[in-house]
Amino acid sequence: MFFSAAAFGLVLASSVAGKVWNIDVGDTNGDTKFNPEAIFADVGDQVVFTFHQKNHTATRSSFAAPCSPVDGGFDSGFMPVAANQTDSFPTYTITVEDTNPIWVFCRQGENTAASHCGKGMVFAVNCPSTGANTFDNFKSSALKIGADLQASAAAASTAAATSTDSSAAAAYTGPWTTADYGTATIAAAPTESVVTETVSLDSAVWTTTYSSYPGSPDPTPSSLTGNVIKVVVGGSNGELTFSPDNVSASPRDIISFEFHQKNHTATQSSFAAPCVRLKDATTGSVIGVDSGFMPVDANATEFPVWNVTVNDTAPLWFYCRQHKPDGSSHCGAGMVFAVNAVEDSPRNFSAFKALATTLNGTNATGATTTGNGGSGNGASAGNMFSVALSVGAAFAAAAVLL
Numbered sequence: 001m002f003f004s005a006a007a008f009g010l011v012l013a014s015s016v017a018g019k020v021w022n023i024d025v026g027d028t029n030g031d032t033k034f035n036p037e038a039i040f041a042d043v044g045d046q047v048v049f050t051f052h053q054k055n056h057t058a059t060r061s062s063f064a065a066p067c068s069p070v071d072g073g074f075d076s077g078f079m080p081v082a083a084n085q086t087d088s089f090p091t092y093t094i095t096v097e098d099t100n101p102i103w104v105f106c107r108q109g110e111n112t113a114a115s116h117c118g119k120g121m122v123f124a125v126n127c128p129s130t131g132a133n134t135f136d137n138f139k140s141s142a143l144k145i146g147a148d149l150q151a152s153a154a155a156a157s158t159a160a161a162t163s164t165d166s167s168a169a170a171a172y173t174g175p176w177t178t179a180d181y182g183t184a185t186i187a188a189a190p191t192e193s194v195v196t197e198t199v200s201l202d203s204a205v206w207t208t209t210y211s212s213y214p215g216s217p218d219p220t221p222s223s224l225t226g227n228v229i230k231v232v233v234g235g236s237n238g239e240l241t242f243s244p245d246n247v248s249a250s251p252r253d254i255i256s257f258e259f260h261q262k263n264h265t266a267t268q269s270s271f272a273a274p275c276v277r278l279k280d281a282t283t284g285s286v287i288g289v290d291s292g293f294m295p296v297d298a299n300a301t302e303f304p305v306w307n308v309t310v311n312d313t314a315p316l317w318f319y320c321r322q323h324k325p326d327g328s329s330h331c332g333a334g335m336v337f338a339v340n341a342v343e344d345s346p347r348n349f350s351a352f353k354a355l356a357t358t359l360n361g362t363n364a365t366g367a368t369t370t371g372n373g374g375s376g377n378g379a380s381a382g383n384m385f386s387v388a389l390s391v392g393a394a395f396a397a398a399a400v401l402l
Helices: 133-160 349-359
Strands: 020-023 046-051 054-056 080-083 093-094 102-105 122-125 193-201 205-212 229-232 255-259 262-263 294-296 305-310 316-319 336-340 385-390
Touching: 122 133, 336 349
Parallel strands: 020 046, 229 255
Antiparallel strands: 046 093, 054 080, 102 122, 193 205, 255 305, 262 294, 305 385, 316 336
């Protein structure tokens, strides 16, 4: 099941009311493309990305690295759209603030053979029409990245079929080297069961189906509208923390991430790979939601907010994917967060945080995470939630506040 999320656009500093450019991201046929692929816009013009079927993003990149996010650049986050949706498509808006080129890609399936960018799903504003940095060359670079990823996946599949690897711990199937990830024993995932129950709350009665784990909370919401649980990301003194870092929530409760000073994210991962975005175990596609980077000035008094609505009882795992100038990661410093971690199990929050520092203290990229399966919409039987973004203040997208 898809949850449609309307993201309020990143507001870039501009006082000029200009033209509105409408860009379709994907389409009803499930094509992986932006339409149109390139435009020439004036300062003050607005670019409105309208997300269609499947699950796409509009993420800023660079000409040199078309399929990689620019630190501090804008990112719509994933926008899942159901196949039968016909209206009220989610949108994300940016304002053109200068005449420099803006390079954009869809990061679905990022760094995997299923990469949408690697299939040519890129977009540009004000790219040169001649010379080396044309749109055609930008797209060609993206397609080459896709071809290389597919070739690497094919080679890895062939190698796996002819050899055995006993070094990987339970529930982790990604690259495992001491230099990058250290060594650790990961507790096996608990056995889940799909449960159907009738829930009664106030005068409402309904049937719910969810994945139950040993120690899972009751599926009955705390209220029909849900409670708001505020989580501060970072802090005025440069803290690398989520506060609180571990919460219990009922279905319909809202986890409200409020981003403070520096430049952080709230990105979904898994217990077994705390500092890697959650991916589908079968397809390798990214299925975890991501707030995108939220740069906040040291003197800010208003803070951007990103909301996650909990619709299940299974544990949810998050981290900040920012890196420091020395290459170490915020996640590797212990900047992680959990919802409904089962504290009397081996997969409790303390174990999750310890794994983050042990496995990903210096390198949190390039791994493949074993997720809960499901389609690439950020949801599975045991991990379903909706997201929404609200911006409480305008921030300069160019600011990279490590």
